[in-house]
Amino acid sequence: PLKGLVKPLLMAIEKDESVAWQPPSELTQLGLRVFESWVDKLAPDFFQEELGDDGSRLVAALWALVRPLPFQFGAKSLQLLGKLGGRSSRLIDESAGVQCKDFPEHGLRVLLTFAPDTPFLIPLDKVIAFAQRACLCNPEPRARTASLRVLHACCSATLGMRDKAPAAGELAEALLGAGSAADGQAATGAQAMQAAAAGGPRTRMQLLAEGQIMQQMLATCISAAALPDLNDTAVAFNSAIATHLAMLCARGHVKTQRTKEAEADTACAAAAEQPPPASAPKAAAGDDAATGKPAEPADGGSVLPPLPFAHAALRELDPLLILEAILQAAATRVSGHADAAAAAFLAFTRALTLLWKEAAARAEGDDEGAAAAAKRTLTNLTEAATAVTARLTHACYEDGWSRHTAGARLLDAMIACLIELDALSLAIGMPVVHALLHALGFCIGPASGVLVRMMSKTLSGVLASLFPVADEGGKKGGRKAKATQMDEDTTERCDEVCKLMAVKVFTPAVSAACRSACIDGLAHAANAKGVAPATLLEPFAKEQLPPLLAVPFGSRPHDEQAGLCDAITYCLEAESPLVAVDDALVPVLCDALLLADKEMSTPSSSPAKNSRGAPAKQLVSQATIKMMAAALAVDSLTMPMPNVPPPAAPPPAAEGQAPPAVPPPPADLRSKVVSVFFLCLIRGREAVAAPAKKGIQVALDRKNLPKELLQSSLR
Incomplete structure (x- = not known):
């Protein structure tokens, strides 16, 4: 087309x-x-x-x-x-749209001044755009190396990291405004030159543009570590950036909700203590751009509380821009770029762990001043870790599979860091549980098995940390789980997690990876509360299973059919089965069995075996065989197959002819199940043959199978 x-x-x-x-x-x-x-x-x-x-x-x-x-x-x-x-075309009826950037200001600029006082501005946005493309796409190694030097210099200058880009030191110093004044020039002139070279005071729009281009530069620098010829330089710089972010977290530069509220309270208190001026001259509306102080009203009345200087001057960038750049690099489809971003974030968690342990050691010292400073550092690190975890949790809900995988992969490293520091609280861990289950819900089809195992392991670690289970020694030196005493808040959160996972288990559209993780999580929650998993699931099963069984099995999509079979299998395999083989379940068993029989009876050379929906049908057959084996272990399944008409009575024999053959008895569900089991052994794949063998073993263990049934099934 x-x-x-x-x-x-x-x-x-x-x-x-x-x-x-x-x-x-x-x-x-x-x-x-x-x-x-x-x-x-x-x-x-x-x-x-x-x-x-x-x-x-x-x-x-x-x-x-x-x-x-x-x-x-x-x-x-x-x-x-x-x-x-012409030709009656209407393609150019509409006028061309105005092309504009997201932010009209320059993202990165340098102001240079000639003596005595001739400043001029050099925007670097286009230079940075060319450098980004040359760094990742240019086939010449020299061009990639030179462009990476430019990007390192710009990033070092914007972050205030001196001596981190020695190959492009002059550009970095010019952007930092650290150039020495000419001989004979006054100190005030040198300070003015440095302020001019630093870019001058920024407006809000300029700060937003600078943050956007800063994130793009950092993402390119992080991704450059995947290139072999740039690996050494890029990895060292990425490690420096990650360590810089950890130190900013320790100093409390990450703007969390608590710090914003504290700054607002301080500003309001300062405004309340300051008496209004007796006579105020008329001032222009707005703030002084040079000092960042709010203009006072002419009538001397009340004024709005002044913003803190860091906010009023608009000279600070959010340190979490580095985290956004790591996320952007990790969310690309190039595996090397994602690995480089994961390595950079791992360096951040290591630096955070080191700073945390050092502050914890100083907080226990005898020096009161050092202990108080260390406690402030621990508070800053806790708030920063909470903000970082919240951002990674939010990434698991964003659009696109790559964003889900990036958020889950970085969240794994962050949770491991918090567990090592024993800093994972319920306030941090509960959103993580929801985010990981949401991300696991998208692991359908060709999802990476390594990623699924990683997310499941992270979820298990979070649950083990939030709801610990004590181990006590057995008689033979073994260990068994022992329930721990939970407070009211922990018990309430544990019930919330159990409800969430139970809903996931009984939802047919949920992926198999998410359902398996929920089953493991419910087992851990049951151990933590000292009850059986069936006890936790029983009220949810009574509420959610009847509506699911009322919907015809064949009307569901293939993925929901497989999910419903898995949910019923789990309920049947519980220590005390959560569902009985009654009139509501038998139609579902029969419909699923007929679909599996049809799929197994289809020759392998048939076009239906090679169609697009064949893999989904095979998954349904595999889930059906497992469900039948579990149902046969619970009930003998001697009821007749529904929706199967009984055999017609034979016509009476004519005179002189032999009597007609007696029709076979109506087929029961048990015989159909056993015959499909043997059919799976003959024509099924290994994934289907294994549960079929288990089902035949269950049928033999019941010791109530007629000899004719086994003989016909073997034939």
């Missing part, structure tokens, strides 16, 4: 300023020729319908190519625009 070819055509003729992408001239020429053939040969109505929403982008790309000589594509682009405007 034509819609699938529009994207490559746009890449051939469209210039992307955000990543400094300029297509080669040969590619642009080929794209224009292809587009001209479409315009000439296709009907306008069909052509416009096929382009869809990309039509405006194509017109905008053609307008961007309309330039005078010596640019070679201006005439051809203008010719194509003329063709699009």
Whole structure:
């Protein structure tokens, strides 16, 4: 279809300023020729319908190519625009949209001053965009190395990290405003030059633009560690960035909700203590841009509380920008970039652990001043760890599989750090449990087994830390679980987790990975409370299973069919079964069994075996065989198959003929189950044959199978 070819055509003729992408001239020429053939040969109505929403982008790309000589594509682009405007076409009825950036200000700039006082501004946004693309996409090693040096210098200057980019020290010093004054110049002039070179006071919009470009630069620097020729330089710089973030956390620079409230209370208290001036001159509305102080009203009345200087001057960047950059690098589809981001975050957790242990050791010392400072550091680290965990938890809910995996992977390292420091509280851990279960719910189909095991292990570690289970020695030196005494809050949170996991277990649309993790979590919660898992699930099973069994099994999608079979299997395999084989469950068993029999009876050479839905049908068959084996262990299944008409009575024999054969008795559910078990052994895969063997063993253990049933099944 034509819609699938529009994207490559746009890449051939469209210039992307955000990543400094300029297509080669040969590619642009080929794209224009292809587009001209479409315009000439296709009907306008069909052509416009096929382009869809990309039509405006194509017109905008053609307008961007309309330039005078010596640019070679201006005439051809203008010719194509003329063709699009004719032949009753409506592609250029709308005026071209205004192209603008997210923030109109420059993200990173440098102000240089010539003597005596001639300042000029140099924006670096386009330079940084070219450097980012050259660092990751340029095939020449020298270009990648040079661009990485520029990015390191810009990041070092913005973060205030001196001596971290020695290869581009002059640029970093210029951005930092640390250049020494000329000889004979006054100290005030040197300070003014440094302030000018540092970029001057920033407005809110400039700070937002700086934060955006800072995040992009850091993400590129972190991803560069995946390139072999840049590995040594990039890994060292990434480790320095991660350590810098940990030290900012220790100093309390991460703006949490508590620090914001404390700053607001301090500002209000300072405003209340300050008496109003007797006579205030008229002042212009707004704040003084140089000092960051609020303007006083002319009537001397009450004024709004002044903001803290760090907020009023707008010179601080949020340290969690580094975390956002790590998340951005980890959420890419390139595995090397995700590994580099995980390594950088691991360096952050190690630095955080080191600072935490050092502060804890100083807090227990005899020096009261050092102990008080260490306690403040521990408080800052706790609040920063809470903020980091909350951001990673939020990433598990964002759109896209890559964001889920990035958030879960970094959350694993953060939870391991908190467990090592014994700092994982209920306030931190409960949102983590919800986020991990949400991320596990998307592990469907070709999801990475390593990632699923990692998330399940993290969830088990969080539950073990929040709801500990004591171990006591057995008679033979073994250990068994022993319930611990929980307070009221912990018991309430444990009940909340049990309810959440029970709902996940009995939801057919939940993935198998999430259901398995919930079953393990319920087992741990039962050990922590000193009860059996069936006791926890019994009220939820009575409430949620009847509506599920009332829906016809065949009307569900394949993934829900497999999920329902897994849920019923878990209920049947409990120590005290949570569901009985009654009139509500038997129709579900029979429908599932007929679907499995049909799938197993289909020849392997049939087109249905190689269709797109074949893997889903195989999963349903596997779940059905497990459910039948569990049901046979609970009940003998001697009831007749529903919806199967009884055999018709034979016609009476004519005179002189032999009497007709006696029809076989109506098929019962047990015989059908055993026959499908043997069919799975003959035609099924290993994943289906294993539960079928278990089902046959269960049938033999019951010792009530007729000899005719076994003989017919073996035949």
